[in-house]
Amino acid sequence: MLADRRSLRFQTGFENFLQFASANVVDKSSIRCPCLKCCNHHEFTIGVIEGHVYFNGIMTNYKKWSLHGETSAGEGNNDEESESVDMPEVEDGDESEGEEMSCDSDEFLRLVEDGDKALYPGCTKSTKLNALVEMFNLKAKHGMTDSCYSDWLMLFGSLLPDGNEVPNNLNEAKKTLSVLGMGYEKIHACPNDCILYKGDHHEAEICPECSTSRYKIGKNGVVRDRVLAKVLWYFPIIPRFKKMFQSTKTAKALTWHADRKKDAMMRHPADSPTWKLIDTKWPEFGKENRNLRLALSSDGFNPHAALTSKYSCWPVILVIYNLPPWLCMKRKFLMLSLLISGPKQPGKDIDVYLQPLIDDLKLMWLGIFGVYDAIRGEYFTLRGVLFWTINDLPAYGNLSGSVTKGYNDCPVCVDKTKP
Numbered sequence: 001m002l003a004d005r006r007s008l009r010f011q012t013g014f015e016n017f018l019q020f021a022s023a024n025v026v027d028k029s030s031i032r033c034p035c036l037k038c039c040n041h042h043e044f045t046i047g048v049i050e051g052h053v054y055f056n057g058i059m060t061n062y063k064k065w066s067l068h069g070e071t072s073a074g075e076g077n078n079d080e081e082s083e084s085v086d087m088p089e090v091e092d093g094d095e096s097e098g099e100e101m102s103c104d105s106d107e108f109l110r111l112v113e114d115g116d117k118a119l120y121p122g123c124t125k126s127t128k129l130n131a132l133v134e135m136f137n138l139k140a141k142h143g144m145t146d147s148c149y150s151d152w153l154m155l156f157g158s159l160l161p162d163g164n165e166v167p168n169n170l171n172e173a174k175k176t177l178s179v180l181g182m183g184y185e186k187i188h189a190c191p192n193d194c195i196l197y198k199g200d201h202h203e204a205e206i207c208p209e210c211s212t213s214r215y216k217i218g219k220n221g222v223v224r225d226r227v228l229a230k231v232l233w234y235f236p237i238i239p240r241f242k243k244m245f246q247s248t249k250t251a252k253a254l255t256w257h258a259d260r261k262k263d264a265m266m267r268h269p270a271d272s273p274t275w276k277l278i279d280t281k282w283p284e285f286g287k288e289n290r291n292l293r294l295a296l297s298s299d300g301f302n303p304h305a306a307l308t309s310k311y312s313c314w315p316v317i318l319v320i321y322n323l324p325p326w327l328c329m330k331r332k333f334l335m336l337s338l339l340i341s342g343p344k345q346p347g348k349d350i351d352v353y354l355q356p357l358i359d360d361l362k363l364m365w366l367g368i369f370g371v372y373d374a375i376r377g378e379y380f381t382l383r384g385v386l387f388w389t390i391n392d393l394p395a396y397g398n399l400s401g402s403v404t405k406g407y408n409d410c411p412v413c414v415d416k417t418k419p
Contacts, residue, residue, distance in 0.1 A: 021068040032067050034059050040067050120164035128165035146170050184235045191229040193349035233339035234356045248374045254322045258289040269321040274387055292384035295319040299395050300345045314340040350398050
């Protein structure tokens with residue numbers, strides 16, 4: 001009977017555990033949580049434990065529920081099992097996997113909680129999260145300044161009934177939306193595109209390559225209140241990829257290519273020779289349909305919309321080819337990863353600014369542990385590969401280092417280019 005119960009527990013997961021615990025523990029309002037994060041050290045209500053176990057996973061070595069009402073069955077390894085409750089044994093890599101899942105799960109639970117909150121007591125038309133997203137869209141659409149947006153939030157909140165969930169300022173709104181994967185990093189850069197002030201150069205104030213100040217210099221030769229000379233905006237890609245799989249609709253679309261109509265026609269990038277080459281050269285990567293195939297696109301534009309303004313801002317966008325053809329080029333799924341500020345274009349030094357993105361792409365090739373798939377209800381290791389770049393000829397020259405002008409301007413023919 002004990003063996004049958006164990007087998008059933010591992011098949012149906014946390015549901016049977018909660019049923020057993022709620023039926024056998026003495027105090028049902030305070031139960032030890034057996035998730036990979038708590039490991040039976042913390043006590044919560046049944047509702048909280050259900051969320052913890054669902055998102056973090058249950059301890060696989062907690063075979064006898066001695067802390068939740070199960071009596072001894074006279075087995076010889078009871079002492080070992082009791083020790084394993086306090087000091088759980090994990091295989092190599094499982095510990096870091098549990099930490100990753102726990103962090104993401106807590107953020108996601110907070111997101112769900114905010115998403116369910118009414119905008120104000122008795123409101124049925126909108127939630128806190130929906131209102132914030134819509135207001136941020138208006139801020140971006142109309143070019144609203146940060147101070148204007150904060151004042152708008154204060155006015156909007158004062159017009160609603162008491163107890164409303166409208167943030168008081170921009171910073172509070174950003175903290176809520178950052179859970180969606182909309183967080184960013186401001187990385188200081190040399191104005192001459194030599195280095196990024198990170199890693200070994202994190203605390204440097206002068207560029208070791210060109211001896212240029214990290215901060216803007218006034219006309220009198222004095223640093224202007226530590227105003228940064230140039231900033232790179234990096235939007236981390238890995239948290240956003242994880243959250244895409246937490247949506248049942250998006251997770252299903254990300255594996256559409258595996259169930260597509262397969263014939264001699266070119267209907268999807270999955271029919272391309274590059275896709276087939278990746279699957280053949282790295283079969284372990286190709287076996288997992290959820291692994292991401294990406295493309296990188298970059299080009300410069302003038303954000304001021306004035307042709308006379310000499311300013312060039314360069315966004316770097318990732319395209320996700322796992323999606324169906326009618327979705328992969330939609331603005332919703334074009335993932336902005338880098339924003340290289342001007343006033344001049346980075347040119348062939350763009351590789352300096354690509355460093356944070358390349359580091360994350362390397363991590364994705366090795367594998368991101370503990371990604372939750374909402375469709376299959378399981379955790380898996382997510383990997384990704386960069387197929388190619390999408391750009392015009394000048395941008396191609398910057399990204400590849402090839403000559404794209406002059407006598408040898410053809411990147412294919414090179415020195416055999418005909419006039």
